Amino acid sequence: MDTKPIMLSADRPTGKLHIGHYVGSLRRRVELQNSGDFSECYVMIADTQALTDNWENPNKIKENLVEVALDYLSCGLDPSKTTIFVQSQIPELFELTCYFLDLVTLSRLERNPTVKNELKMRAFEESIPAGFLCYPVSQAADITAFDTTIVPVGEDQSPMIEQCQEIVHKFNSLYGETLVYPKIMLPENGSCKRLPGLDGKAKMSKSLNNCIFLSDDRKTVDKKVMTMFTDPTHLKVEDKGHTENNPVFIYLEAFVTDDHFRKYLPEYADLASLKAKYENGGLGDVTVKRFLAAVLNDVLDPIRARRKEYEKDIPAVYKVLEEGTLRAREKAKMTLSRVRRALKVNYFEDHKFIEKQCKAFKKKLADEEKLAAYLAKQKH
Numbered sequence: 001m002d003t004k005p006i007m008l009s010a011d012r013p014t015g016k017l018h019i020g021h022y023v024g025s026l027r028r029r030v031e032l033q034n035s036g037d038f039s040e041c042y043v044m045i046a047d048t049q050a051l052t053d054n055w056e057n058p059n060k061i062k063e064n065l066v067e068v069a070l071d072y073l074s075c076g077l078d079p080s081k082t083t084i085f086v087q088s089q090i091p092e093l094f095e096l097t098c099y100f101l102d103l104v105t106l107s108r109l110e111r112n113p114t115v116k117n118e119l120k121m122r123a124f125e126e127s128i129p130a131g132f133l134c135y136p137v138s139q140a141a142d143i144t145a146f147d148t149t150i151v152p153v154g155e156d157q158s159p160m161i162e163q164c165q166e167i168v169h170k171f172n173s174l175y176g177e178t179l180v181y182p183k184i185m186l187p188e189n190g191s192c193k194r195l196p197g198l199d200g201k202a203k204m205s206k207s208l209n210n211c212i213f214l215s216d217d218r219k220t221v222d223k224k225v226m227t228m229f230t231d232p233t234h235l236k237v238e239d240k241g242h243t244e245n246n247p248v249f250i251y252l253e254a255f256v257t258d259d260h261f262r263k264y265l266p267e268y269a270d271l272a273s274l275k276a277k278y279e280n281g282g283l284g285d286v287t288v289k290r291f292l293a294a295v296l297n298d299v300l301d302p303i304r305a306r307r308k309e310y311e312k313d314i315p316a317v318y319k320v321l322e323e324g325t326l327r328a329r330e331k332a333k334m335t336l337s338r339v340r341r342a343l344k345v346n347y348f349e350d351h352k353f354i355e356k357q358c359k360a361f362k363k364k365l366a367d368e369e370k371l372a373a374y375l376a377k378q379k380h
Helices: 019-035 046-050 060-073 092-101 106-111 115-123 135-144 156-175 218-228 247-255 258-264 269-281 286-312 314-343 351-379
Strands: 006-011 041-047 085-086 150-152 183-185
Touching: 006 019, 006 135, 006 156, 006 286, 019 041, 019 060, 019 150, 019 247, 041 060, 046 060, 060 085, 060 286, 060 314, 085 314, 092 135, 092 314, 106 115, 115 135, 115 156, 135 156, 150 218, 156 183, 156 314, 218 286, 247 269, 247 286, 269 286, 286 314
Parallel strands: 006 041, 006 150, 041 085, 150 183
Antiparallel strands: none
């Protein structure tokens, strides 16, 4: 195997991607892609996984497939450097999932913190789809199929990677070194690990309608930022405020640069001085929100511009997905071949074993013929 690391990450096509996706892993993916440190980079559109809780509305997945692809391309993912592919179009992933399911208990799946949070949010109650409960196993298949060594994700996905590592360890312990052990790569900036929603909820989510999309125009971004939850005790400009757990300041920590201060708030040297002013009183939420909106629009402007260019040729975007999926499938086939050999289910490819069986059966037949001849001779 190649000595350079291999990267894989993914998103569900249930809607356009938002800035939480961007700072959580997408921005990092582009950096890693361009670093030259990876032998292979894979980014998957996890449509099969998305169907586990959208089975009644498959059109939602189909319509958003290209939306996610546009977000990928507009953020800087380069098809010549990164293989962008569609999960459902690679059947090898599902065979791997089937094998891995034998290595995981139901109780272990139910203990997965990410799964527990997702189940609570969706309120399945007693009607939990088996596919949804088992999607950590499917995710393990996605990761291992491409010999992935690095998975750049947000902090909320840590339990998923841990479960994948458990599956790899158990498989290799039982059947010999077959699968590559993956490691998680979290955002270096702590504020990027999990952006809260605009409403102050713990997680920014499309389903909760509390996010800013990468494709939102400037006016929409301005409007959303101005409605953001801040510090409920900071009622007047002169009031002392709290910056800890304040979504506006968490977003600033994730996006702001020194250039933004020089451009929009030159009276403040950096974020630390802005925080100090807010905490000591004398700085209103409106001023801070307007600054955040300007920062976000600066970040999103080039992304929006590239998206408009790609939107002019949608067939070309589908071509990127088709070609990437073909390349990804070839890689997955190689991994599955190793897994089949390890599990001894490569029946039609194991010619040495077939030859061994042929010799054994020939010997058996020869021995039976000798015995029959001997018995016949004894009768006479």
